[in-house]
Amino acid sequence: MSPPRLLIDIHTHVYLPRYAAFLRSRASVPRILTRTSPEGRQEERLLILDDEPSSGRPIGAQYWDRDEKLKFMDRHAIDVSVVSSANPWLDFLPASTAHQLAGELNDDLETYCSTGPSLSHITGVKRLYGFGLLPLVPEASTEAIISTVEQIAKLPHLKGVIMGTRGLGKGLDDNALEPVWAAIEQAGLVVFLHPHYGVDKNAWGEKENGHVLPLALGFPFETTIATTRLILSGVFDRHPSLRLLLAHSGGALPQLSSRLASCIEHDPLVASRLAHDARYYLGKLYFDAVAYGSEELGFVSDAIGRADKYSRSGTSAGASGVKDASADGAEQRRSGTRRMLFGTDHPFFPPLGATEKWKSVVENLEAIDGVWGWSDAEKDAVRGGNAFALFNLGS
Amino acid sequence: MSPPRLLIDIHTHVYLPRYAAFLRSRASVPRILTRTSPEGRQEERLLILDDEPSSGRPIGAQYWDRDEKLKFMDRHAIDVSVVSSANPWLDFLPASTAHQLAGELNDDLETYCSTGPSLSHITGVKRLYGFGLLPLVPEASTEAIISTVEQIAKLPHLKGVIMGTRGLGKGLDDNALEPVWAAIEQAGLVVFLHPHYGVDKNAWGEKENGHVLPLALGFPFETTIATTRLILSGVFDRHPSLRLLLAHSGGALPQLSSRLASCIEHDPLVASRLAHDARYYLGKLYFDAVAYGSEELGFVSDAIGRADKYSRSGTSAGASGVKDASADGAEQRRSGTRRMLFGTDHPFFPPLGATEKWKSVVENLEAIDGVWGWSDAEKDAVRGGNAFALFNLGS
Numbered sequence: 189m190s191p192p193r194l195l196i197d198i199h200t201h202v203y204l205p206r207y208a209a210f211l212r213s214r215a216s217v218p219r220i221l222t223r224t225s226p227e228g229r230q231e232e233r234l235l236i237l238d239d240e241p242s243s244g245r246p247i248g249a250q251y252w253d254r255d256e257k258l259k260f261m262d263r264h265a266i267d268v269s270v271v272s273s274a275n276p277w278l279d280f281l282p283a284s285t286a287h288q289l290a291g292e293l294n295d296d297l298e299t300y301c302s303t304g305p306s307l308s309h310i311t312g313v314k315r316l317y318g319f320g321l322l323p324l325v326p327e328a329s330t331e332a333i334i335s336t337v338e339q340i341a342k343l344p345h346l347k348g349v350i351m352g353t354r355g356l357g358k359g360l361d362d363n364a365l366e367p368v369w370a371a372i373e374q375a376g377l378v379v380f381l382h383p384h385y386g387v388d389k390n391a392w393g394e395k396e397n398g399h400v401l402p403l404a405l406g407f408p409f410e411t412t413i414a415t416t417r418l419i420l421s422g423v424f425d426r427h428p429s430l431r432l433l434l435a436h437s438g439g440a441l442p443q444l445s446s447r448l449a450s451c452i453e454h455d456p457l458v459a460s461r462l463a464h465d466a467r468y469y470l471g472k473l474y475f476d477a478v479a480y481g482s483e484e485l486g487f488v489s490d491a492i493g494r495a496d497k498y499s500r501s502g503t504s505a506g507a508s509g510v511k512d513a514s515a516d517g518a519e520q521r522r523s524g525t526r527r528m529l530f531g532t533d534h535p536f537f538p539p540l541g542a543t544e545k546w547k548s549v550v551e552n553l554e555a556i557d558g559v560w561g562w563s564d565a566e567k568d569a570v571r572g573g574n575a576f577a578l579f580n581l582g583s
Numbered sequence: 584m585s586p587p588r589l590l591i592d593i594h595t596h597v598y599l600p601r602y603a604a605f606l607r608s609r610a611s612v613p614r615i616l617t618r619t620s621p622e623g624r625q626e627e628r629l630l631i632l633d634d635e636p637s638s639g640r641p642i643g644a645q646y647w648d649r650d651e652k653l654k655f656m657d658r659h660a661i662d663v664s665v666v667s668s669a670n671p672w673l674d675f676l677p678a679s680t681a682h683q684l685a686g687e688l689n690d691d692l693e694t695y696c697s698t699g700p701s702l703s704h705i706t707g708v709k710r711l712y713g714f715g716l717l718p719l720v721p722e723a724s725t726e727a728i729i730s731t732v733e734q735i736a737k738l739p740h741l742k743g744v745i746m747g748t749r750g751l752g753k754g755l756d757d758n759a760l761e762p763v764w765a766a767i768e769q770a771g772l773v774v775f776l777h778p779h780y781g782v783d784k785n786a787w788g789e790k791e792n793g794h795v796l797p798l799a800l801g802f803p804f805e806t807t808i809a810t811t812r813l814i815l816s817g818v819f820d821r822h823p824s825l826r827l828l829l830a831h832s833g834g835a836l837p838q839l840s841s842r843l844a845s846c847i848e849h850d851p852l853v854a855s856r857l858a859h860d861a862r863y864y865l866g867k868l869y870f871d872a873v874a875y876g877s878e879e880l881g882f883v884s885d886a887i888g889r890a891d892k893y894s895r896s897g898t899s900a901g902a903s904g905v906k907d908a909s910a911d912g913a914e915q916r917r918s919g920t921r922r923m924l925f926g927t928d929h930p931f932f933p934p935l936g937a938t939e940k941w942k943s944v945v946e947n948l949e950a951i952d953g954v955w956g957w958s959d960a961e962k963d964a965v966r967g968g969n970a971f972a973l974f975n976l977g978s
Contacts, residue, residue, distance in 0.1 A: 440835030446876025481841025517955020560912025
């Protein structure tokens with residue numbers, strides 16, 4: 189049976205009220221502060237980046253109020269949202285605080301979802317699901333992290349975890365995380381990998397370019413580096429059922445993946461550690477469709493669709509038997525859509541003026557609609573069918 | 584008249600004998616040192632990166648001997664090479680030394696090309712052309728740089744300049760470089776933008792991954808950042824005839840270009856400075872085809888081919904009148920090939936064992952041959968026709 193035609197947003201954030209209150213209580217970044225605006229109003233501002241201008245950015249009910257999330261969904265005809273805490277999560281906390289707060293926020297998010305509305309036209313499907321939080325901070329114990337994995341696995345509306353790239357302080361290729369990957373794989377949770385730190389700010393130079401460079405380049409670079417380090421560490425060879433969803437369509441990973449394969453090939457010590465060509469692993473990953481352009485999305489589906497050609501196990505390489513390069517390219521592009529999922533990045537990238545729909549959302553929907561070589565079936569899958577299956581929403 | 588069918592390598596490096604001798608005279612990186620190999624032989628090793636293992640990498644005649652370059656070309660049926668000095672060029676030198684050495688090396692490269700062989704089947708075309716060097720280092724005077732631009736413009740076999748990303752120490756978006764861009768544009772030289780520094784090494788973590796991360800990710804990130812900063816600084820608005828060729832197919836710029844456009848759109852101060860949507864500028868750039876995969880190359884042609892849609896001048900946006908998205912995608916992909924040029928990155932990425940052809944070269948040729956939607960005409964253009972026209976080799 190084909191899944192119902194739904195619009196499902198898998199990249200949409202929240203600062204749960206408990207988390208927002210916690211940010212208000214803090215005197216250093218990340219924090220929410222109250223200031224008097226240039227117009228004389230009292231207003232709250234969010235500071236999450238160390239290098240952010242001291243005035244931060246506007247923040248309001250759309251960050252924590254569930255009714256605002258549902259209004260946003262209704263306005264854009266989004267049926268279901270799989271909501272995740274926004275960065276920087278618990279990264280800045282000592283281990284014991286992170287553990288306790290993770291547990292509380294996971295319970296909060298379960299309540300946020302379970303007490304929310306259901307779809308009117310499909311029985312048993314809610315409008316809100318969630319990604320939980322793990323206490324992934326330096327000096328966190330494996331036991332604390334795994335007990336939180338187990339907590340999340342028992343909460344019926346939490347379908348995965350959102351995760352930054354620092355792990356326990358040494359990145360996600362840290363051997364100490366092996367039991368964590370095993371526990372996540374075992375629990376069948378989806379890991380949503382999301383950037384926060386970017387790369388060294390010295391790269392951006394002295395010109396005033398607002399947030400453009402760290403957001404447009406730094407964020408995707410961070411995701412690309414973290415995923416590449418995971419590939420190089422063999423995590424996907426050891427945990428073939430691990431389901432990792434990459435923010436912002438995997439950043440630059442697809443475009444650099446053949447170069448990555450070539451660099452590995454020229455470094456026998458690294459190459460000998462891996463079971464497959466680097467490009468194979470892109471077919472094990474999931475990618476949100478938050479790239480703002482049709483050509484980018486089409487290319488991501490190419491990179492996923494070609495992945496099986498780069499298996500070294502011999503079972504799938506060349507198995508399609510397709511000889512015509514043109515047909516092969518079209519088929520490959522369509523098949524790669526199976527691991528791509530619509531997202532909005534709400535409530536970030538709000539419109540600058542009063543508009544009915546958010547430009548950033550419209551752009552992502554138009555991007556899906558405009559991909560050369562995707563049929564309606566593939567577009568429906570990316571808009572919602574893939575998420576419905578990945579998160580097992582119909583069960 | 585259509586250009587002759589040639590294979591032209593526009594990304595191929597040399598350490599000219601004068602430069603190699605200079606590196607041998609140095610006691611710190613970059614340098615060439617002699618050591619006793621584990622097998623007891625005397626051998627030279629190259630160290631160019633600050634963080635490189637102290638043993639560096641093997642170096643030999645293929646880096647400086649013109650006969651070796653020609654043998655490599657013959658082996659791979661490369662008709663013409665547009666040769667450039669390899670990184671780190673003159674970046675590490677004081678201004679006066681850099682100025683003098685640039686002048687000498689430009690004369691050396693002119694001799695390297697002009698005294699080399701000609702094509703046997705096309706009158707008046709040599710087998711070797713070159714990109715010269717500018718003394719782009721901190722405290723270099725504009726006069727010194729511009730006098731070197733003028734020197735290069737007078738050397739008939741030098742067709743452009745190769746350039747790193749540091750400029751005078753503040754990057755390429757430095758206002759102080761305005762007269763340099765103007766002089767290069769005026770002289771009709773092509774700027775080949777090439778990485779050397781990557782990004783902060785802390786991003787690579789603690790695992791032993793050889794050179795894989797800085798080469799596969801750091802290099803293309805650097806090119807992406809430098810080009811984005813050039814776009815944001817308005818250089819392409821002020822110098823619409825400037826011809827910039829990006830190494831490694833522009834790194835991650837194509838895949839991040841719609842995200843970049845969206846981030847700019849959400850930052851009115853930045854958006855108001857630029858004449859066009861960020862994606863428009865990709866249609867003003869040239870991209871080598873050194874990406875090692877067909878899907879990557881196809882996508883780069885998509886990103887170039889769509890650029891005119893993002894003009895804000897109103898003359899070209901939507902002018903094609905093509906309504907069918909499928910036909911539009913195919914046409915766009917083919918039209919984008921006009922700014923893509925074959926390259927090898929020789930003598931880097933040598934084969935690990937004794938082989939007739941270099942894997943890295945074969946991969947780049949196979950990548951061109953395998954792009955879905957490129958006809959033979961486009962493949963010929965990328966293999967050589969575009970370079971023939973861009974560098975005006977037939978005149």
